[in-house]
Amino acid sequence: MDSSEFLEFLAGRSSVREYDASELHERDLVFLLDCASTAPSAGNLEAWDVVLVRDPELREALSGAAFGQSHVLSAPALFVLCANYVRSMSRYGERGILYAVQDATIAGTYLLLAAHALRLVSCWVGAFDEEEVRNIIGLPNHVRPVAIICIGKGAQPAELTGRMPVSEHLHYEEW
Numbered sequence: 001m002d003s004s005e006f007l008e009f010l011a012g013r014s015s016v017r018e019y020d021a022s023e024l025h026e027r028d029l030v031f032l033l034d035c036a037s038t039a040p041s042a043g044n045l046e047a048w049d050v051v052l053v054r055d056p057e058l059r060e061a062l063s064g065a066a067f068g069q070s071h072v073l074s075a076p077a078l079f080v081l082c083a084n085y086v087r088s089m090s091r092y093g094e095r096g097i098l099y100a101v102q103d104a105t106i107a108g109t110y111l112l113l114a115a116h117a118l119r120l121v122s123c124w125v126g127a128f129d130e131e132e133v134r135n136i137i138g139l140p141n142h143v144r145p146v147a148i149i150c151i152g153k154g155a156q157p158a159e160l161t162g163r164m165p166v167s168e169h170l171h172y173e174e175w
């Protein structure tokens, strides 16, 4: 893939919130996780973990925790990306809290792009009640849920979203 194909690949992804009912193949799940595990992390500590949720009752409960977002129920696979504070804080102390969140976020981003490479569709879900999610999937105290990533096969074509001009993000030398 050359650089223009890479940009085309990235620009061709967009969030999809309707999925058909089919399950993901086991080999696709393995590919997604293999891709996520190539993500960079602070000190290569990989201070992220993921809970794969496919059980319909748990998906329904997580959909409730995500304030009723229906795609959290209809997606066949949910990847709850978590920051593992202990893994990062054991080396970096308080700074490790931020590193663990960054590690989990980058791993989640890789997962999203890996799904796109498989021509699956996805949606990053950040709006949820953390305590509810924690209880539903039994997270220990040192682990924080960062995102629920919904992945499945699209039930409708993806609609591409626009972006603000890059110049609005960019500051030269100083803010």
Ligand SMILES: Cc1cc2nc3c(=O)[nH]c(=O)nc-3n(C[C@H](O)[C@H](O)[C@H](O)COP(=O)(O)O)c2cc1C
Binding pocket: 013, 014, 015, 016, 017, 069, 123, 124, 125, 126, 127, 128, 159, 160, 161
């Ligand atoms: C931190 C974060 C939180 C998000 N939370 C939600 C969410 O709770 N529900 C949802 O449907 N989409 C959510 N999204 C998806 C965004 O709405 C979407 O990425 C954005 O509108 C850009 O569209 P695109 O993904 O199609 O490019 C979230 C995305 C990010 C990065």
